[in-house]
Amino acid sequence: xxxxxxxxxxxxxxxxxILGNGLKPVFAIHHRLLPEKRYVIPEVSxxxxxxxxxxxxxxxxxxxxxxxxxxxxVYANYLFNRWLSPEFEFRYSSDETCDAFVRDNYPAAVYxxxxxxxxxxxxxxxxxxLVLLKHGGIYLDIDSNVTGAxxxxxxxxxxx
Numbered sequence: 001x002x003x004x005x006x007x008x009x010x011x012x013x014x015x016x017x018i019l020g021n022g023l024k025p026v027f028a029i030h031h032r033l034l035p036e037k038r039y040v041i042p043e044v045s046x047x048x049x050x051x052x053x054x055x056x057x058x059x060x061x062x063x064x065x066x067x068x069x070x071x072x073x074v075y076a077n078y079l080f081n082r083w084l085s086p087e088f089e090f091r092y093s094s095d096e097t098c099d100a101f102v103r104d105n106y107p108a109a110v111y112x113x114x115x116x117x118x119x120x121x122x123x124x125x126x127x128x129x130l131v132l133l134k135h136g137g138i139y140l141d142i143d144s145n146v147t148g149a150x151x152x153x154x155x156x157x158x159x160x
Contacts (some may be wrong), residue, residue, distance in 0.1 A: 016145060020077075027073040039075035041068045041092045051087035060137030061085065064093045064124050070142075077145055084146045091137075095120065098127040105134055 030037070041063075051059040061081070065074070082090055082103045093101065102114045109129070128139045140146070 020145065024073075024075065027071070029074070030072050037070035037072070039072060041065075041070055041075065041078050043068070043092055043097070045082060045087045045090040045092075047087050048082070056136065057138075058136050059088045060135065061088050061090045062093070062128065062131055062135075062137055062139045063090065063142050064095075064098055065128060066095045066120055067114040068092060068094050074142060077143060081140065081144075081146050089099045089137075093127070093131070095123070098123065098131075102127060102130055106130060 004139050047059065062077075068079075078090075078092075099115075103111045106114075114123060114130075117126060131137075132139060
């Protein structure tokens with residue numbers, strides 16, 4: 001993979017941000033016309049292109065949200081991230097899936113601590129740590145986006 005110069009990465013990052021901001025009016029109009037319309041993010045989206053052999057950190061991106069039924073803007077962001085990261089598998093978990101994961105994979109004391117958290121973002125943070133400990137990979141907030149070769153630049157095979 002060709003290494004990007006710092007200025008090249010900055011330009012790509014800015015272009016992604018401009019594209020995203022340019023699409024905001026389209027998403028706003030869509031939401032105004034179809035306020036109840038939702039799109040479904042699948043639990044697993046396999047890599048579109050096989051990844052190169054990697055080390056102990058798998059090429060898996062973990063994401064969570066309260067529901068897998070999302071607005072067009074969130075769904076478009078998910079698709080954009082998938083398009084920019086074809087060698088990564090994307091795994092999505094709803095609140096119910098996160099709850100089941102913690103309950104089924106960790107001791108009752110850990111699940112009890114998780115269940116006592118009242119704020120959804122706090123539960124998501126706790127789940128994020130637990131899922132990465134168990135399965136590895138990378139976590140990306142549902143409303144975050146990658147800009148070009150961000151994940152590939154990490155060189156996962158060298159991290160662990």
